[in-house]
Amino acid sequence: MTVTVDSRISKFLQRLAFVAAGIGVIVGAVVLVGGWYLGVGALTVLLPGMPAMVPHTAAGLILLGTALGLLSPVTPSPRQRWGGRVCASLASLLGALTLAEYVFLLGWLGPLRSSPQTALCFLLLGLALVLLDVETRRGHRPAQSLTLSVAVLSWTALIGYGTGASQLHTLPGLPDGIGMALHTCSVFFVLCLGILGARPTHGLMRTLTGTHAGSAMVRRLLPALLLGPYVVGHLSLLGTRAGLYSSSTAFALVTGMLTFFGLPFVWSASRRLNHAGLALEQAWRTEVLQRAWLMSIIEQMPDGVLILDEQGHILVANAAAKSLCASDSGGLDAFGNRYLFDLRRPSGEPVPWEEVPFVRAVARGELEAGIELSLWTREGHGVPVLASATPIQGRQGTPGGAVAIFRDISPLKELERQREEWTSVVAHDLRQPVSVIALALDALRHDTPEGPPAEQQEPLQWIDTSVSNLRRMIEDLLDASRIEARQLRLERxxxxxxxxxxxxxxxxxxxxxxxxxxxxxxxxxxxxxxxxxxxxxxxxxxxxxxxxxxxxxxxxxxxxxxxxxxxxxxxxxxxxxxxxxxxxxxxxxxxxxxxxxxxxxxxxxxxxxxxxxxxxxxxxxxxxxxxxxxxxxxxxxxxxxxxxxxxxxxx
Structure with a gap:
């Protein structure tokens, strides 16, 4: 199913990707230069007693921010693509080396190494940026799945900082101070938003940026799902620490508040889905009615109508078209249709398959209008027709089939035949009176030995000229009739x-x-x-x-x-x-x-x-x-x- 994307949300998310890349580079550079090189401790440890952002982490954030900035354009240049993937690969390598040091108890990176959660985030985000434009056959993007995993890790760490649950940002059993710093998990979460926003029209992001009811519901519910439990849990935790109520009361309050706040969202989502279902049902009824109305019109048309899909399969053939086919059983044409049409030129020469109007419309997208042909029916007689074919354009200009129309012009041909016959008969019948006039003129000129009087010479000349003009017109009419009837004879x-x-x-x-x-x-x-x-x-x-x-x-x-x-x-x-x-x-x-x-x-x-x-x-x-x-x-x-x-x- 194709999801229509909201262009405004897509542009916002793409701008967010550039902002996230800048935040990653700026935070990493400030901590690396100001915190470690210049010795400003407040930049490395935001809260006393909490984990610090080590130099390796700051350098990794700079690499990830740079990679995201280079790869954020929808169509990056080859140089941008190469540079972004190199930076992402270095960040991923840094995470892999750190994890290897923890697993095999090595001392490569020294005491200022990143925490395991941080190293895992570097590894996953680096791979996500390298695979940013890779898509499976089913339309899934591995980069988005990797990014969502990092988003869960960083958001969990942020919840730990907000609730005081240090196990969520500092793993037990590690030396003191080794964990995911507050600004580290914050920047990771921002980078995740940027990576997801870099390709808002692909993969899972199409659900978020779509224009349909489901996408609108996700956009409405997502902030509440992220912040609601955290806010409610944090308030209950503060009340418990202040001695306002017991832990069991806090649990009851949390449950009640989540239910109270969750029901309106569920109710709103249900209403939107109901509206969407009603709109879909109404659209379906309208489409069925319009289709039935259109099919009734097509079926009652005196012209033969064919509707073909992009493979040339006949989807609709009205009664007039079926009456013009040469056969409707026992064989298939090149498109696999059982309705066979024997198209010939007016001379009787068969039309090659590739030159048939509806074949040209389907195969090459060519428009044919009013070509005079003849269709030989199953009864063995030819029906003169005007054949037309129009290609149908699908989504985004792709071929969508064709519509072919065969208009029976037998009555027009009969009228033309009668007119030609009438013209020929009139021309032949005019010869006799013109011959009589010419004989009479000749008799007047030779009635007496001395010829006609002088005052009659000019009128007789007028008559002679008019007779010549009439004869020429009669010959023209006869020649035109012979040409139209294809009966012109040449003595070669x-x-x-x-x-x-x-x-x-x-x-x-x-x-x-x-x-x-x-x-x-x-x-x-x-x-x-x-x-x-x-x-x-x-x-x-x-x-x-x-x-x-x-x-x-x-x-x-x-x-x-x-x-x-x-x-x-x-x-x-x-x-x-x-x-x-x-x-x-x-x-x-x-x-x-x-x-x-x-x-x-x-x-x-x-x-x-x-x-x-x-x-x-x-x-x-x-x-x-x-x-x-x-x-x-x-x-x-x-x-x-x-x-x-x-x-x-x-x-």
């Missing part, structure tokens, strides 16, 4: 592209209104394609350059031979195209702002060009600098790969 044959470009340019010179068309192309560049369709693309791009380019500026046509493709570019100077318009240029019926004022059309030219080039296995794109230059480029596969020389020609 080898095409000498350089020669083809020159022929097309010469044909367009009459419509260029005196503007130069400059061609830069290899002497020989061959591709495989439909020459009529390539001519249609070139004518459209050149026509647009003439219509929308600035007057009296040249038009540049460039053919570049690359490693595996031929690239043709048509450039002109003029007003250009706004950056936000570029992605929309090749959509059906799209007209750029102001284009309807310059030229007639229904906005299918570039859409058809794009479809024709893609049918050849190439691509068509545009680039433009507003107010300067616009370039349309398309690529075609190359047939021959010999290195050509480049020639330039201006028309």
């Amino acid at each position: 044959q080898p095409v000498a592209l350089t020669e083809h470009v020159h022929v097309c340019v010469r044909r367009m010179e009459g419509q260029a209104a005196g503007r130069a068309i400059r061609v830069t192309a290899p002497q020989e560049a061959r591709t495989m394609g439909d020459p009529l369709r390539i001519d249609q693309v070139l004518t459209n791009l050149l026509s647009n350059a003439v219509k929308y380019g600035a007057p009296h500026t040249p038009i540049d046509v460039e053919v570049i031979r690359l490693e595996d493709e031929l690239r043709v570019s048509v450039s002109n100077e003029g007003p250009g195209i706004a950056p936000e318009e570029l992605p929309q240029l090749f959509r059906r019926f799209h007209r750029t702002a102001g284009s309807h004022k310059q030229a007639a059309g229904i906005g299918l030219g570039l859409y058809i060009c794009k479809g024709l080039i893609e049918a050849h296995g190439g691509r068509l794109w545009a680039s433009s600098t507003p107010g300067r230059r616009t370039t349309f480029s398309f690529s075609l596969p190359v047939v021959e790969r010999e290195e050509p020389s480049v020639a330039s020609r201006t028309h």
